[in-house]
Amino acid sequence: MTPTITKEQALCMIFYVEFNPTNMENLKDRIKNMTDIDICYETDSLHPFLLPLVKMYSEPYHYKKYTKTFETLEKIHHVDMQQKQEIHFSSDRQIVQFLNEVYLTTDLLNDRVYTKKLVSNKDILSHVWPYTTKFDDKLVLGFSKWCYSKNVAFTTVDYQCKAFENGQQQRELILILMFNNKIMKPTTFNS
Known part of the structure; x- marks a missing residue:
């Protein structure tokens, strides 16, 4: 896409x-x-x-x-969380479009709206939950499978594994994220 x-x-x-x-x-x-x-x-x-x-x-x-335009993107960007909670996606197509607009795989060199971040599927799922009830009964694996079945753009990006001291691993993606850190707080990736 x-x-x-x-x-x-x-x-x-x-x-x-x-x-x-x-x-x-x-x-x-x-x-x-x-x-x-x-x-x-x-x-x-x-x-x-x-x-x-x-x-x-x-x-x-x-x-x-x-x-x-930048004006419309900045208006979207500055909408407070209470208004965001009122948005509810009712179809798979709306969810896919949202994910493809917020989590880009190609850098548009648009630092005013997008920031390169290292994110996990758990981070992405936690960002989608307020907008739909579709994933209320799903874990991260179920959400990931759904994204692959719907050909969401970020599923084409290679994962990086992050190891924790307790021996567990977490798969993370380098994506271009639309929103600021107030909405989602993944680790910043410096390239």
């Missing part, structure tokens, strides 16, 4: 510039001045291009606009 990128990241890709706040603001202004052109993609959000709005609107199911 292709990761979702923001409109600002796509703009930097189109104009072959480094993704940083200065370039991001300059390019947002530049594209705003092009009143009849906008940035879009066809099937893969990692392949953006500029297209006249007339063409984009003539085939709205073929050309897709980038709907996520």
Whole structure:
């Protein structure tokens, strides 16, 4: 599954510039001045291009606009936990999409929203529990099997084993995590 990128990241890709706040603001202004052109993609959000709005609107199911911007991601990021508890996933598809958006396998170089972390399946499961009752009767192994059966993106990442003094081992993944440490506190991985 292709990761979702923001409109600002796509703009930097189109104009072959480094993704940083200065370039991001300059390019947002530049594209705003092009009143009849906008940035879009066809099937893969990692392949953006500029297209006249007339063409984009003539085939709205073929050309897709980038709907996520830093502002929307930051709003999602800063929603308090009480509001998050009100979110409830009712289908497998919603859970898979949530997992694929929060736990990326590809680094988008977006330090404002994503952070590289070392996490276990137990960490991931504890993060999903508040949003669904699907895993209330499952242990970590059952959750892991479900993720593999649904082809969740992080299941393609190789595990690392962490040994404890008592002889037990824990399998961990290096993933790109959306939320901050207030929501989930895995060990920070430094590469």
